[in-house]
Amino acid sequence: MKIPVAALVLLLPLLVAPCLLHVADAVHPPRSKYFSSIFSFGNSYADTGNFVQLAAPIIPVIPFNNSPYGDTFFHRPTGRASNGRIVLDFIAEALGLPLVPPSLDKAQDFSKGANFAVVGATALDLAYFLQNIITSVPPFNSSFSVQLGWFEQLKPSLCSTTKGCKDYMAKSLFVMGEFGGNDYVFLLAANKTVKQTKAYVPAVVDAIAAGVERLIKLGAKHLVVPGNLPTGCIPIMLTLYASPSRSDYDKHGCLKKLNGLALYHNDLLRRKVRELRGKYPDAKIAYADYYEPVVAFLHKPSNFGFNGTTALVACCGAGGRYNYNATAACGLPGATACADPAAAVNWDGIHLTESAYSDIAVGWLHGPFAKPPILRLAHH
Numbered sequence: 001m002k003i004p005v006a007a008l009v010l011l012l013p014l015l016v017a018p019c020l021l022h023v024a025d026a027v028h029p030p031r032s033k034y035f036s037s038i039f040s041f042g043n044s045y046a047d048t049g050n051f052v053q054l055a056a057p058i059i060p061v062i063p064f065n066n067s068p069y070g071d072t073f074f075h076r077p078t079g080r081a082s083n084g085r086i087v088l089d090f091i092a093e094a095l096g097l098p099l100v101p102p103s104l105d106k107a108q109d110f111s112k113g114a115n116f117a118v119v120g121a122t123a124l125d126l127a128y129f130l131q132n133i134i135t136s137v138p139p140f141n142s143s144f145s146v147q148l149g150w151f152e153q154l155k156p157s158l159c160s161t162t163k164g165c166k167d168y169m170a171k172s173l174f175v176m177g178e179f180g181g182n183d184y185v186f187l188l189a190a191n192k193t194v195k196q197t198k199a200y201v202p203a204v205v206d207a208i209a210a211g212v213e214r215l216i217k218l219g220a221k222h223l224v225v226p227g228n229l230p231t232g233c234i235p236i237m238l239t240l241y242a243s244p245s246r247s248d249y250d251k252h253g254c255l256k257k258l259n260g261l262a263l264y265h266n267d268l269l270r271r272k273v274r275e276l277r278g279k280y281p282d283a284k285i286a287y288a289d290y291y292e293p294v295v296a297f298l299h300k301p302s303n304f305g306f307n308g309t310t311a312l313v314a315c316c317g318a319g320g321r322y323n324y325n326a327t328a329a330c331g332l333p334g335a336t337a338c339a340d341p342a343a344a345v346n347w348d349g350i351h352l353t354e355s356a357y358s359d360i361a362v363g364w365l366h367g368p369f370a371k372p373p374i375l376r377l378a379h380h
Contacts, residue, residue, distance in 0.1 A: 034095050034378040035222065036171040037158075038113035040088050041147045041211070043182050044351060045229075045290075046117035046175070048088065049079030049102035054118060054140060063331030064119075064348075068316060072341055072354050077331075081119060083315070083341045084354030088115065088175060090361035091374065095173070103150055111158065113172070116150050118142035122186070123179040123207040124200075129186065136189035144179050144211045152218070169219030173374070176212055178226040178290060180204045180265050185231075188241075194257040201265050209272040216276070216283045222377055224370065225273055226288040227266035230295055232258030235314045235322035235349040242321075252298040253312050266291055286377050288370040293360045294352075297345045304359055307343040315344035315353060324349030 040046050044064075052065050063069070069077040073084030079102065080086055089099050092113075100115040101108035108114075121142045122129075129137045159165035183204045187197040212223055231237055232255030241255060250256050266289075273287045301308040313321075315338040318328030328334035330348035338344055347353045352360075363369030367376075 034375065035097065035173040036112065036168070038088070038092055038095070038097055038100050038173045038175065039151060040100050040113070040115040040117055040175045041144060041151075042117035042175070042177040042179060042226075043121040044081040044117075044119035045086065045178055045181075046088050046115065047079060047081065047102070047119045047121075048086070048100060048115045048117070050104045050115065050117060050142075051119035051140075052079040053102065053104035054142065061332070063329050066331040068337040069331055069348075071337070081351040082347050082354055082357065083337070085357060086354075087357045087361045087364065088117075090358055091173075091175070091365065094361070094365050094375075103154065110154060114151070114154060116147035118147070120182055121147065121179070122183045123177075123204045123211075124183050125207075128203075134187060134190045137186045144177075144207060145214075148211055148214055151215075155218070166219055170221045172220065172222070173378075174215055174220045174223045176215075176223060176225045177208065178228055179208050179211075180269075181228050181231065181262075184228075184261060184265075194261055198261055198264060201261070201268060205265065205268040205272055208269060209276060212273075212276060212285070213280075216280050221282065222284050224286045224288050224364070224374060224377070225269065226290055227269050228262040229290045230254060230259045231262045232256060232260075233294060233298060233312060235312060235317075235324040235346055236326075238312060238322050239320060239324045239349070252295070254298070262291060284372075284377050286364075286370045286372050286374060288364045288374075290360065293363055293369050294345070294356070297356060297359070301345070305343060305355065306345050307340075310338075310343075311345050313344075314346045314349035315341050316348045322349065 052062055055062055064081045065077050065079060067077060068083060070080060071083055092099050098112055100113045101110065103114040103116045120138050120140060123144050125143045125145055126137060126141050159168040184197050187200055212225060215223065233252065237258055238255060241258065248256060270287050273285055277285050297304055297306055298311050301311045314323040316330035316335055317323035318325045318335040341353050342355045344353050345356050360369065365374045367373040
């Protein structure tokens with residue numbers, strides 16, 4: 001089954017424990033002593049406005065540039081694919097740094113960081129997909145390597161001397177994604193089976209590892225490498241790949257095969273992170289988990305303040321079993337938001353709510369969902 005164009009435009013990454021507190025409760029006073037800047041790469045789970053800048057001349061209506069996106073915290077759409085803040089925002093707040101501005105907004109001050117993430121971005125280059133006759137990929141050249149090129153172009157404006165750049169890079173935090181989710185979504189949209197898509201995982205993970213290594217060679221010392229979310233628990237995938245067989249679903253109602261694909265990706269990525277740690281002992285690299293927190297939300301939703309009866313249902317949508325409809329997606333006419341986004345895990349059928357992101361951020365900052373946790377990474 002091919003994913004509708006409207007869905008591809010929204011696509012994330014795809015497509016992320018019980019005792020965790022919300023960041024608002026757990027964050028201490030500003031901690032600028034940890035890092036002096038943050039640089040972020042990734043897709044719609046990390047984008048803070050780049051896609052809007054990139055696509056505005058091409059796409060007349062960008063859903064997440066409309067209300068109710070951003071309504072919860074910013075009270076206006078900001079280009080973030082959520083109702084409020086995302087994980088990156090909570091990390092910046094916890095470190096006492098400004099929210100990381102989108103790199104394509106040239107009016108911004110990037111001295112304390114820049115965000116190169118773009119909705120729909122892939123680990124593999126656009127050319128790779130076209131060479132393999134995979135035409136379901138949107139025509140935006142915003143892959144991980146392209147984003148790294150943008151960083152390299154910006155770097156001379158951030159530091160000028162060899163020592164100055166070495167110190168600046170050493171005091172910066174680099175957050176690398178997630179990447180990979182979109183690669184698999186576009187492969188599946190090209191009528192690849194899950195088994196066929198699985199064959200591409202090593203290439204995707206190698207591309208992520210190559211990007212991390214490229215940054216380390218540029219002087220990065222503190223890096224966070226997130227894995228994939230449980231794709232089979234995302235409303236858009238549950239809608240598009242619904243199965244008549246109950247055996248295809250796990251106890252939470254998620255599609256087993258799609259989650260298996262994400263787990264395989266995460267396993268290979270963890271191995272690559274371990275290899276990179278051995279190859280570059282002076283660099284401190286954390287693996288950050290999106291998968292386990294989301295599963296925890298589904299396993300014991302009430303522990304996190306979520307509504308268990310709608311844990312797999314999008315807050316913002318236009319009806320259907322999972323409240324996802326590509327022809328009336330969140331931000332488009334016909335879609336409405338739920339009364340209490342804070343009680344929802346999923347925001348728009350693809351991305352998560354601010355509440356879910358805040359819990360994930362706590363797990364990355366303090367543990368147990370990042371190894372080592374980001375705050376400990378700063379002292380390694």
